[in-house]
Amino acid sequence: AERCSGTEPPSPEPAAACAAQLDSAEDFEVLEEDEDDLSELPPLEDVGRARGPLREDAQSSEQGPGEAAEDPQEWLDVLGSGLLKKKTLVPGQGVESRPRKGQEVTVRLRATLEDGNVVEENPSLTFTLGDCDVLQALDLCVQLMEMGETALIMSDAKYCYGAQGRSPDIPPNAALTLEVELLEARDAPDLELLSGKEKIGLANRKRERGNFYYQQADYVLAINSYDIALKVISSSSKVDFTPDEEAELLDVKVKCLNNLAASQLKLDHYEAALKSCNLVLEHQPGNIKALFRKGKVLAQQGEYREAIPILKAALKLEPSNKTIHAELSKLVKKHADQKTVETEMYRKMLGNPSTGSAPVKCKDKLTWSIPWKWLFGATAIALGGVALSVVIAARN
Numbered sequence: 001a002e003r004c005s006g007t008e009p010p011s012p013e014p015a016a017a018c019a020a021q022l023d024s025a026e027d028f029e030v031l032e033e034d035e036d037d038l039s040e041l042p043p044l045e046d047v048g049r050a051r052g053p054l055r056e057d058a059q060s061s062e063q064g065p066g067e068a069a070e071d072p073q074e075w076l077d078v079l080g081s082g083l084l085k086k087k088t089l090v091p092g093q094g095v096e097s098r099p100r101k102g103q104e105v106t107v108r109l110r111a112t113l114e115d116g117n118v119v120e121e122n123p124s125l126t127f128t129l130g131d132c133d134v135l136q137a138l139d140l141c142v143q144l145m146e147m148g149e150t151a152l153i154m155s156d157a158k159y160c161y162g163a164q165g166r167s168p169d170i171p172p173n174a175a176l177t178l179e180v181e182l183l184e185a186r187d188a189p190d191l192e193l194l195s196g197k198e199k200i201g202l203a204n205r206k207r208e209r210g211n212f213y214y215q216q217a218d219y220v221l222a223i224n225s226y227d228i229a230l231k232v233i234s235s236s237s238k239v240d241f242t243p244d245e246e247a248e249l250l251d252v253k254v255k256c257l258n259n260l261a262a263s264q265l266k267l268d269h270y271e272a273a274l275k276s277c278n279l280v281l282e283h284q285p286g287n288i289k290a291l292f293r294k295g296k297v298l299a300q301q302g303e304y305r306e307a308i309p310i311l312k313a314a315l316k317l318e319p320s321n322k323t324i325h326a327e328l329s330k331l332v333k334k335h336a337d338q339k340t341v342e343t344e345m346y347r348k349m350l351g352n353p354s355t356g357s358a359p360v361k362c363k364d365k366l367t368w369s370i371p372w373k374w375l376f377g378a379t380a381i382a383l384g385g386v387a388l389s390v391v392i393a394a395r396n
Contacts, residue, residue, distance in 0.1 A: 044214055044259055075154075078144065083156035084137055092146025092182065099185035101130030105142055108181040119169045119176070128188055131228055132221050133209055135160050138178060145182045153178040162216050191235040196245030203232045203252050210259060219263040226260040254280055254287065261293045265300075273297050288314050292324060295331070304335035 078084040099105050104126060111120040127133040129143060137155035145151055157163070157173045165172040194202065210225030233253045241249070257280045264273035274297045280290035291314035298307035311328040315321065 044211060044262055076144070078140060084140065084159050085154045086141045086144060087152045087154075088149060089152055089179075090148075090150035090181075092149030094146055097147035098145065099129050099142065099147075099182070101143065102188055103129050103185050104188050105129050105182065106184040107138075107142060108183060109138070110179040112177050112179075113170070114175055114177070117169075119166075124183070129185075131206070131209075132213075132224060133205070135176075135178075136221075137176070138180065141178075142180065142182060145180070147182055147185065150179070150181040153180060162218070164216055191232060192238045194237070195239055196241035196249070199232060199235075199237070199241075200245065200248050200252060203229045203249070203256070206232060207252060207256050207259070210256070210263070214259065214263060217266075219266045222263045223260060223267075226256045226263065229256045230260070250283060254283055258287070258289045258293070261290070261297075265293060265296060268300075270297050270301055286317055288317050288321075288324075291317070292327070296327065299327075299331050299334070304331055307331055308335060 075085045075087045078086055105128075106124055106126045109120065109122045109125050110118065112118050125134070127139075130139065132139055135155075137153055137159040140159070141151065141153045155176050155178065157165075157175055160176045161170050161174065163172050165174055170176075189198075191199070206225050206229035210222045210229065213219070213222035213225060230253065233249055233256070257276045261273045261276035261280070264270075264276060274294065277290045277294035277297065280287050281294070284290070291310055295307045295311040295314065298304075298310065308328065308331050311324060311331060315324045315328060318324065
C-alpha cells in the first residue's frame with residue numbers, strides 16, 4: 001500500500017487517497033487537551049502526505065553505513081550539537097560547485113534506520129534548496145555538498161521524522177542514516193513565466209509540506225512553508241491564466257491562509273492569526289474555518305463581546321457542528337463571568353449602594369423640594385395681598 005511521506009513530493013492519486021483517509025479519521029486542531037469528541041472539529045485544509053512506493057536502485061552501492069563509517073575522512077558536526085553529522089564518501093568538484101539556496105537540486109537518496117533497514121530509496125529526488133521541502137537533515141547538509149559528491153549523513157530524529165515517526169516503517173524518535181549523492185543544481189524557474197497549472201502545482205507542493213510540518217507539531221516550519229506558497233500565488237505573472245486557473249489559485253490561497261492561521265494560533269501569534277483570518281474572509285465572508293478561528297483568536301485576547309457574534313455566524317452556517325457549539329457555550333459563560341467580575345469591581349469602586357447612597361439621593365431631593373414649595377406659596381400670598389390693596393384703594 002502507498003504510504004504518506006514527508007520527503008518525497010507526493011503524486012496526485014496517492015495524495016488524494018491519503019487526504020481522504022486522514023480527513024475521515026483524525027483532525028489536527030485540538031480545542032482542549034481533554035476534548036473527547038473531535039469528529040466535528042474544523043480540520044486543517046486537505047491534509048495529505050502521500051508518496052510513491054519505495055524504489056530499488058540497482059546501481060546503489062553494496063557498502064552499508066557501518067562500512068562507510070570506517071572511512072578515515074572526519075565527520076563534520078554540522079550544527080555543533082552532535083545531532084547532525086556529515087561525512088564525505090566520494091569527493092566532489094570543489095567548494096565553488098556547491099549549490100546555493102533557492103536553486104533546484106537533484107540528489108540520489110538512500111535512507112536507513114540504525115538497524116540497517118532501508119526505509120526510503122530514490123534515485124532522483126528534486127527539491128528547492130533552503131525551502132524545507134524535504135527532511136531538515138537533507139536540506140541542511142546538501143548545502144554543504146559539492147557537485148558529484150557522495151556523503152553519509154547521520155541525523156537525530158529531531159531533523160527527520162521527530163517524535164511521531166512515519167507509520168508504518170519509521171518508529172517515533174528514530175535516528176536515520178542518509179546516503180546522498182548530489183547529481184545536479186540549477187536555478188529555480190522564473191515565477192513570472194510559470195503557466196497557471198505550473199504555479200498551482202508549485203503552490204500546492206509548498207502547502208502540502210506545511211501540512212506535513214503541522215502534523216509534526218513543528219509550527220514554525222509549517223508557517224514558513226505556507227508563507228512560501230502564498231508568495232508563489234501572489235507573484236506577478238507574464239502569462240495569462242484561464243478563469244478556472246484563477247479560481248483554483250484563489251482556492252489554494254484560501255487553504256494556505258486558513259492553515260497559516262491555525263499554525264499561528266498554536267504559537268499564540270494572535271495578531272498574525274487574526275490578519276490571516278481576515279484575509280480569508282475578504283475573499284470568502286462565509287468561510288466557516290476562518291470565522292471559527294477568528295472567534296478563537298478574539299476569545300484568546302479576551303474580546304468575548306466581539307467573538308460571540310462571529311461564532312454565532314459560523315454556527316448559523318453549520319448548525320450541526322458540535323465543536324462550534326462547545327466553543328460558543330464556553331465563551332458565553334466566560335463573558336457572563338467577566339460581566340459579573342466587572343460589576344463587582346464597579347461596586348467596590350463606588351462603595352456599597354446599600355449603605356444609604358439611594359436614600360441620600362431622596363434626601364437631597366426632599367431638601368430642595370421644601371424651599372421651592374415655600375417660595376411658591378409665599379409668592380402667591382404676596383401677589384394676593386397686592387391685588388387686595390389695589391381693590392381697596394380703587395373703592396376709596
